[in-house]
Amino acid sequence: MEGENGNGDEVVAGPCLSGFVDDGSTESHRYFLSRRTVLEMLRDRGYSVPSSEIDLSLQDFRSLHGQNPDADRLCFSTVHSSDPSERMLVIYCGPGIVKVNVIRGLHSQIANKDTLSGLILILQGQITSQALKTLDLYPFKVEIFQITDLLVNITKHVLKPQHQVLTEQAKQALLKKFNIEEKQLPRISQKDAIAKYYGLERGQVVKVTYSGDITKGHVTYRCVW
Incomplete structure (x- = not known):
């Protein structure tokens, strides 16, 4: 595409966005x-x-x-x-x-x-x-x-926090550290999109790390229920 800038000079722009439209099935x-x-x-x-x-x-x-x-x-x-x-x-x-x-x-x-x-x-x-x-x-x-x-891929969405699946050993260490039982952890449904993505089973725990400007550095743990 061609046009003029504020000084009257001719400007040659890149291809229109329509040129990138997928023409396949x-x-x-x-x-x-x-x-x-x-x-x-x-x-x-x-x-x-x-x-x-x-x-x-x-x-x-x-x-x-x-x-x-x-x-x-x-x-x-x-x-x-x-x-x-x-x-x-x-x-x-x-x-x-x-x-x-x-x-x-x-x-x-x-x-x-x-x-x-x-x-x-x-x-x-x-x-x-x-x-x-x-x-x-x-x-x-x-x-x-x-x-x-x-x-x-929902895990790549910019607004999605990072999820890390804990091993059974890491889970037990977490419960011991905070002196809590599994049922006291915040829950995440087994039908949740993230739980389905990782194929999580009931009782597994995920570490959730938020990286937004407001919640940056905030970490929580959720148990699949």
């Missing part, structure tokens, strides 16, 4: 963003995730998966950095309602995979109550996320 963009967040989430939980996977550009993602990605091709598994026997499987469910037959079908596919210790299901639609009950068939924890909840 919304579907591929959603898959790309959610996949990146899941990879970051697993890395933050201590799983082995290559930086090259997280840093994959939207353009490269589309080169690999196209404008209409196949949900099955986006499935992947990874092991925990400190315990290779702990393996997490991530599965994308297709659009539409997830019913009992879908959950039973997945169970039959992975029933013989003894190395699995957890499963993350990413949904694009609703899941029936009967399908949720069927998750009890799995011998390990099954976590459910809506794809729309993964388009942004």
Whole structure:
């Protein structure tokens, strides 16, 4: 774009913002963003995730998966950095309602995979109550996320305080230091977005550090309930 400054001189500006509008499919963009967040989430939980996977550009993602990605091709598994026997499987469910037959079908596919210790299901639609009950068939924890909840990594929001998951040893040291019981700690729901991000279980404790101008340096602890 061209124009004039206050002195009448011609000024050549950079390209308009409209030039940066994504002209690819919304579907591929959603898959790309959610996949990146899941990879970051697993890395933050201590799983082995290559930086090259997280840093994959939207353009490269589309080169690999196209404008209409196949949900099955986006499935992947990874092991925990400190315990290779702990393996997490991530599965994308297709659009539409997830019913009992879908959950039973997945169970039959992975029933013989003894190395699995957890499963993350990413949904694009609703899941029936009967399908949720069927998750009890799995011998390990099954976590459910809506794809729309993964388009942004909530831990990167500028207004979000820093969360650090305490080890059991650190938790006991904290309780001993302040001479309190677990139930006396402030609570955080297991359904809270941060608790879900880190896959926290009831009884785990997180250290919350605030870094705003007003609350800078303030630290508190919350127990998952």
